[in-house]
Amino acid sequence: MTHILAIDQGTTSSRAILFDHQMRPTRSAQREFTQHFPASGWVEHDPEEIWKTVRDTCLEVAxxxxxxxxxxxxxRETTLVWDRATGQPIHNAIVWQDRRTAGTCSKLKEAGHEALVTSRTGLLLDPYFSGTKLAWILDNxxxxxxxxxxxxxxxxxxxTFLIWRLTGGARHVTDATNAARTMLYDINSGAWDADICALLDIPMSMLPEVLDCAAKFGTTDLLGGETPILGVAGDQQAATIGQACxxxxxxxxxYGTGCFALLNTGDTPVTSTNRLLTTIAxxxxxKPTYALEGSIFIAGAAVQWLRDGLxxxxxxxxxxxxxxxxxxEQDVVLVxxxxxLGAPYWDAECRGAVFGLTRGSGPKEFARAALESVGFQTRDLLAAMKADMGAKADTVLRVDGGMAASDWTMQFLADITGAAVDRPTVxxxxxxxxxxxAGMxxxxxxxxxxFAARWALDCRFEVKMDQATRARRYQTWQDAVSRTLSRP
Structure with missing residues (x-):
C-alpha cells in the first residue's frame, strides 16, 4: 500500500486528495455544496449533501x-445531531459561522458562567462553538x-459524522482537537465536562469517544476491502501539523473562508489575557500539545462577497x-x-461596514479593502499573541490556504504585521x-x-512598508473597528 487518502471537508466544499509514499499530492477532486442562510446571521449545511460530496470525491480519486x-x-465547530439507530440527521448542520445562539451566550455571560467555561475549555462563551448550537437543536x-x-x-x-457514515455506524468517535472546539471538553483533564454539559442541559450519552489525532478510528468498505481511518484533526490543527509547527x-x-492563526505553546496550556483561545494543537x-488561537470569521469569504454579493x-x-x-490616495477600509467579529473582539452582534468611500471609489478600491482586511485582522491576532507570549512568539509567520497564493495579499500581510511571511511549496x-x-x-x-525536515519554502515575503505608514494604516483600521463594534 503506497498511498494515503486525505478527506478535507471544508466550509464551502469537500475535497479528496491522494498523497503518494513521498507525501506528494498526486490526484484530487473537489465538490462545492450549498450554503443555506435561513435567517440573518444563520448558516446551515445539508448533512446528506456533505456526505455525498465526500463519498463522490473519495471514489473519484481512489x-x-x-x-x-x-x-x-x-x-470545526459545525454541529450535527442524528438518530443512533438509522444514522439520519434530525436537522441541518449548524455551521461554525452561525450566530443564532448569541442571545444564549450573552445570558450565560451575565449569569457569570464564562469563567468556568474558559478555565475548563480554554474557550470563550460565544456562538462560534458547538455547545450552544447543540443545545439549540435539542430545544427547537x-x-x-x-x-x-x-x-x-x-x-x-x-x-464524527463522516466516520459514522464511513464505518456504517460502527464507530462514534472524534479526536482531541475537534473535541476541544465544542465548549464541552475539559482540555486540562482530557474528558467531557459534566458541569458544562449540565449547564447547557446536554445529555452526555450523546457525546463521542475522544481519541488521539493518530489512532484507530475504524475501517470503511467505501473503497472496496477494509481501509483503516488512522488520522483525524480539525482543519486549523491539521494545517498546524502540515506546516510542521x-x-x-x-x-x-x-487563509480560507475565515482566517485562523495558531501559536504552539508546548505541553502547557497558556491562558490568554488578550481574549485569544487556548486550545489543543x-x-x-x-499527550496533548497546546496552542493559542486567534479566529477571524471572514477572510476569503470577503472575496466571495465581492463575487457573489456585489x-x-x-x-x-x-x-x-x-x-x-x-x-x-484613497483609504477605503472594509470591516x-x-x-x-472574532478574536480579539468577540462581538457577535456587530455587522460589516465600509469606511472612507468617495465618489471615486469603485471595484478596485473595494478589492483592495477586502484583501487588506485580512492583513489588518491578522495583525490584531499577532499583537494579542505577542502580548501573551512575549519573546517566546516567533517573528516569522507560516501561511497557507487559498489566499496565500496571492502575492499581493501576502506582501501586504508582511507589511502591515511587520513580520516575515513564509509560504511553503505545498x-x-x-x-x-x-x-x-494517517500515514505516520x-x-x-x-x-x-x-516530517519537519521535509518542509520546504516557496517564497518569503519581507517587510517593505516603512514604520510610519504601517502605524498610520493600522490606526485607520482600529478607528474603523471601533465604529463598528456593537458594545460601548
Missing part, C-alpha cells in the same frame, strides 16, 4: 490506487430533547490585480463583520496534515522530526 489509510480533516427540533435523554440521538462535529513559539495562519500518544469580480484571482491598480497543508497523521500511524510516513 480509483485504482493502493491506499494504506485515510486521514480526515474538517470544518420537535421531540429532540426527549429522544436525546432516551439515548436515541448522538452528536458530532463533521469528522511542532516547536513552541512557531506560528501558522491559514494536536494530541499524539495521549458582482464586481468573476473570479477570486482577479482581486490581486484590481487591488494593485487601486487609487493609493468584514458579516457574522460578527499550500495544501490542511490535507497534508491529515495525510501525515500506518508506518508509511516519517516521525515528526522527519
Amino acid at each position: 480509483s485504482g490506487a493502493d491506499i494504506a489509510a485515510i486521514g480526515i480533516t474538517n470544518q 427540533v420537535d421531540g429532540a430533547r426527549a429522544r436525546a435523554e432516551a439515548g436515541e440521538l448522538v452528536f458530532g462535529t463533521v469528522d 511542532f516547536k513552541p513559539g512557531m506560528m501558522k495562519s491559514t 494536536y494530541q499524539l500518544d495521549s 458582482g464586481i469580480i468573476d473570479d477570486a484571482a482577479q482581486t490581486g490585480n484590481l487591488a494593485k491598480a487601486a487609487d493609493p 468584514p463583520a458579516f457574522t460578527g 499550500l495544501e497543508t490542511t490535507a497534508l496534515g491529515a495525510a501525515w497523521l 500511524k500506518a508506518g508509511l510516513y516519517p516521525d515528526q522530526d522527519g
